[in-house]
Amino acid sequence: MSSEYTPSLAFHNAAAYLSNASSLSKVSNDTKLELYGLFKCLTVSSSPNSSRPSIFDFTGRAKWDAWSSAGKTFGNRLVDAEARYLEIAASLGWRDQPIATPPSLGKKGEEEEEIDWDDESPPQNRGTGAGGGGGGMGATVSSVAPPPLGEDADTVHGIALSGDVAELKGFLDAHPEVDLNERDEFGYTPLHLACDRGNTIMVQELLRKGVDQNVKDADEFTAIELARVAGHEDIVAILEKPDS
């Protein structure tokens, strides 16, 4: 998916700030990598456009992974990716001070009331999180706790779930004997999982490898039926016309 997202002015300001911020030198590599991944997602595309660098290219590989991970975390929710970027920038001393605003001509004291209370866009230097300005007092907004990630990242099923096509290619190069129609312990083939989770590019790649579309899962569903139930129309279309 290419990035159609246009980052805000605040983002560019923050990026400019960070590019020559002295505070950045004290920042951990993890944070730098996260910033890198977010920046790439916001300015290039939501996943790296090259294959994953070899294990000997430490830096390149770490950067690639950071980019890929940011893409997976935020997917098409790039607004959130930007908010996260701004949040890190703010923690490193950046302050959002739009250059577009002319210096005040008004009398002191009235300035504060010029805040546009009806402007619903959130303040950009603290874009995310937290509750109510009351230090989180009140009830809590909760959602289902996400499952632990990457438990079977090193199996073809785990890769199908992740949607990481480059990873699949690497895996198949290293394990050419792997049967792509194999069922996991729950009775799903990699194609079932990719279709169910909506990993379109993975579906295309699996089809290219010649996987069997007609395998049924434990509930008697084929891959196309799973895609249909899950509302992944693009995948349904691909499976109906595998040659296109």
Next chain:
Amino acid sequence: MSGTHSTAQKGKAEEIIDTTLEGEDHASSSEGEEDTAEHPIDQNTPSTSTSHKKKKKKKSKVSKALKALKGQKEVPQAVVDKVLETVKAKHGETEGVDENTVRMALDHLKIMDVAKGKTGLMGKGRKDAGDHKFWATQPVPQLGEEGPTDDGYIEASKPREEVRQDPYPLPKDFQWSTIDLNDPNQLKEVYELLSLNYVEDHDASFRFRYTAEFLDWALKPPGYHKEWHIGVRVASNKKLVAFISGVPITLRVRNKTFGASEINYLCVHKKLRSKRLAPVLIKEVTRQCHLMGIFQAIYTAGVLLPTPVSTCRYFHRSLNVPKLIDIKFTYVPRNQTLARMIRLNKVASIPHLAQHGLREMEDKDIPEVAELFGKYMERFDMVPLMSVDEVRHQFLSGIGEGERVKGSWKGRREKQVVWSYVVEDPQTHKITDFFSFYSLPSTIIHDPKHNLLEAAYLFYYATDVGLRTAGNLDEGEVNLKLRLGELIGDALIIAAEAGFDVFNALTLMDNVSVLQDLKFGGGDGLLNFYLYNWRTSPLAGVTGAGDRDPGRGVGVVML
């Protein structure tokens, strides 16, 4: 408004508020109020916890442990071992409790974030030094303090004339405003402030959207005081930019009963977050409570403040699976597909008790429900005591407008915020059970397809079944669990039929016993319960406490 200006003003505003914060945190002593005669309410005996100073010296074990955790990413082995050991000591060898489960659970609870001070228990509530400073001045048990040997107040009550008479000062350009919720315009102002600025989840995907009807219901119980509905307005244009509220509640905590204020809906406009208004709002609502002769309060927060009396976890039952997956409220488990998840979460189309006397609660049921409820709540340690009027208000005043179809269990009326049902024994015509849930939607902040999450929350319930077999405790518990499964199971069916996407419940009351069977899944949100100016030892919530099973310490559902 430019960032430059707010930054320039910031120092000034903080200075002003800091005066309230620091200066009269000892409001009492500086105003010479502390040494005045005590006027304890009969039930209020001072707690007999060891003195404050003593506790301070003792470096809390918790804070030491937390300190050791800082700088680590993984939950350390020692912590995992300790938890395992505790669980085993309490419950014996339990199936499914192994190292990995414990590690996962701790991970989920983001205990590392707590340790690093990034968050309270759950949620992204970075507490800065200022907040801790504020709470250190309040009559609340401080973190790490040992539990009291006896329950009671921390600060004695005082007569009205000794209560501070003037409102606390606000930063220049802001003014206090008592909100009249009977005025539809003012009600709408509160609704708008909250729906744009109130509590969000940790990654800003969902924000509570309390409806105006809901607020009207929640904030006007019998005997409410309009002085406890407190707003802050911009002086120049009267725009409402902050709010806090209290409503009266009679609480029983263990064996002591007292009048208290239920504090809720503290909200500061997003653009005022740096101004530290929250402490002033808390002080002002406290002052207003004092003026009415109320010196205790109950409140909840997602973040960790000094000091929770209990902590409960949210659980979620998916009703509209495809939508919940779309908006990333829930996830397809590794061993399922969406198709299977939909099938597994499908609920029956008719409540199981529909043929056995289940119907909507009516006016005539109020006395029986009040009695049933009062009796049932004796099971728990911290509960509201409700008069007949309060029962009417809580369960029937929010049922919306429009026709009630006799004998029907279905539906959703215009402006309905609460759903209340009873089971009437077909032979004796006695009310044997009742349950209720309320509607609290959330705005879905960034989603191309959906903008509102329709969530139902389990409210109060009571049943006579299970309490009947009092002679045989074990049999009673089994019957009770079965009956609650039927009742809350039927609540799910009714909620699904009424168009809710998800049904939420906390690990309080007897909920824990049915959550798993009814296919609730653990949430990422915790809710901490707090008492203001009252000491009692911890109550069973997400974990057991003393000989209480998980949940059974807490019997208060905060709206």
